[in-house]
Amino acid sequence: MSSTKAPPAVQEKSAPTDEEVEEELCLLDLEDADSLLLHVEDLISQHLDEFPEDQVDDDAARYAAKMTKASITDGTRDGHLRIIKHYITFHLRRNKKWDAQRVDDKTPHNITAFITQKCGPVEQGFEGRKYSTAVSTRAALTMWYKNIRPNESLTEWRLDSVSNTWRGLPTRSRQVSQFMVGLEKTKAKSGEVSSSARALALEDIHRLHNYCLDSTLTLAQKRGGIIRYTAYLLAWLMLLRIDEVIKLRFENFEKIPGERKFVDISLNTRKQNQTGLLHSWRLHANDSDPVICPVRAFILLASLYGPEIRKSGPLFLHVTAQGAVMQSQPLTASVLSRSLSRDLQGLGYASWALYGTHSFRRGGCQYRIKVKRWSADMVAAWGGWSQVEAVTMFRYFYSPNDNHEYMHDYDRNY
Numbered sequence: 001m002s003s004t005k006a007p008p009a010v011q012e013k014s015a016p017t018d019e020e021v022e023e024e025l026c027l028l029d030l031e032d033a034d035s036l037l038l039h040v041e042d043l044i045s046q047h048l049d050e051f052p053e054d055q056v057d058d059d060a061a062r063y064a065a066k067m068t069k070a071s072i073t074d075g076t077r078d079g080h081l082r083i084i085k086h087y088i089t090f091h092l093r094r095n096k097k098w099d100a101q102r103v104d105d106k107t108p109h110n111i112t113a114f115i116t117q118k119c120g121p122v123e124q125g126f127e128g129r130k131y132s133t134a135v136s137t138r139a140a141l142t143m144w145y146k147n148i149r150p151n152e153s154l155t156e157w158r159l160d161s162v163s164n165t166w167r168g169l170p171t172r173s174r175q176v177s178q179f180m181v182g183l184e185k186t187k188a189k190s191g192e193v194s195s196s197a198r199a200l201a202l203e204d205i206h207r208l209h210n211y212c213l214d215s216t217l218t219l220a221q222k223r224g225g226i227i228r229y230t231a232y233l234l235a236w237l238m239l240l241r242i243d244e245v246i247k248l249r250f251e252n253f254e255k256i257p258g259e260r261k262f263v264d265i266s267l268n269t270r271k272q273n274q275t276g277l278l279h280s281w282r283l284h285a286n287d288s289d290p291v292i293c294p295v296r297a298f299i300l301l302a303s304l305y306g307p308e309i310r311k312s313g314p315l316f317l318h319v320t321a322q323g324a325v326m327q328s329q330p331l332t333a334s335v336l337s338r339s340l341s342r343d344l345q346g347l348g349y350a351s352w353a354l355y356g357t358h359s360f361r362r363g364g365c366q367y368r369i370k371v372k373r374w375s376a377d378m379v380a381a382w383g384g385w386s387q388v389e390a391v392t393m394f395r396y397f398y399s400p401n402d403n404h405e406y407m408h409d410y411d412r413n414y
Helices: 018-045 059-071 078-094 107-119 131-148 174-189 202-212 219-238 294-305 333-346 359-371 376-383 390-397 404-409
Strands: 157-160 165-168 262-267 279-284 317-319 325-330
Touching: 018 131, 059 078, 078 107, 078 131, 107 131, 107 174, 131 174, 202 219, 202 333, 202 359, 219 279, 219 294, 219 317, 219 333, 219 359, 262 294, 279 294, 359 376
Parallel strands: none
Antiparallel strands: 157 165, 262 279, 317 325
């Protein structure tokens, strides 16, 4: 008598725990902090009146000015220096023995204590500044700790168990991220609008296409425009950040001779998925809207590169002022970010500084939901997001900086 084994029970995925959601919010905070670094000078300049030069001239202030000047010699960072001087002075007035160059487990608390003084509620004795002041302060202090410890990692904060010393940037600590998340929530409850990056909508992508490929451009300008726009379009369609899209390589693309209906792209890992699992996209041709057709963009890029460019290594390459494509010089995230700022300014966007490295991903998410009518689970699968990362995904669907100008049409019935 043969026995039939029962099929294994399907294990339901449990809902994300509070700890997992909190961890994702902290990761999102770090991503937002990174994306704002491109325009941090503009952001800091908006708040310099909150860090006056004519603060009380005492021993603490004089020592802070001397130390800051000695540690940071870049004269273009005057705004950063003023914030750093206020930070050092604040702590020296509380404790004359405080060492501004000491970095240990108390440093994250020192950072949050100063931001609290600037942004905490007035009724509790603090200055009541906006959340953007906290963002500016954090960016300036990141510069301070980078300068006094130039050999440390810029992407972590951890305790080295061997030397029992703290490594990395204290502004990237879990404590600082949790504080910033909580502060942003508190400010939002009081009616303050967040300064998160603005989404690039479909009409923005159309304008970037027309600007990058304008018929009046010189040949060299148009060659650079083809590479930039292809990178913009892929970031937007694939829900990638700028620092992710520039890592695409020729090897990530499956080339099928004669196939013009779609293109397959595979990545071994992404920032959200460090397990090594393959994530792939199939981008289909778009005959109804050729401007955002990925197949047409690839044909343009292939025509630009020609047989001279070896089809291996980084996909997006630097173009010289004379129009030469340099395979030895791949495009970098900072160059593409600055190019986006220049392109938006060239288009006349007064709000160009609101667009950052996450704007393509935000806009791509909103396009899939609002225009393509995808469901949330389709967008999650396409972006490679887990249940926990749905916190991030919702932030991309909606930002206080997006779409409010269209609210008068929201309830239209005709």
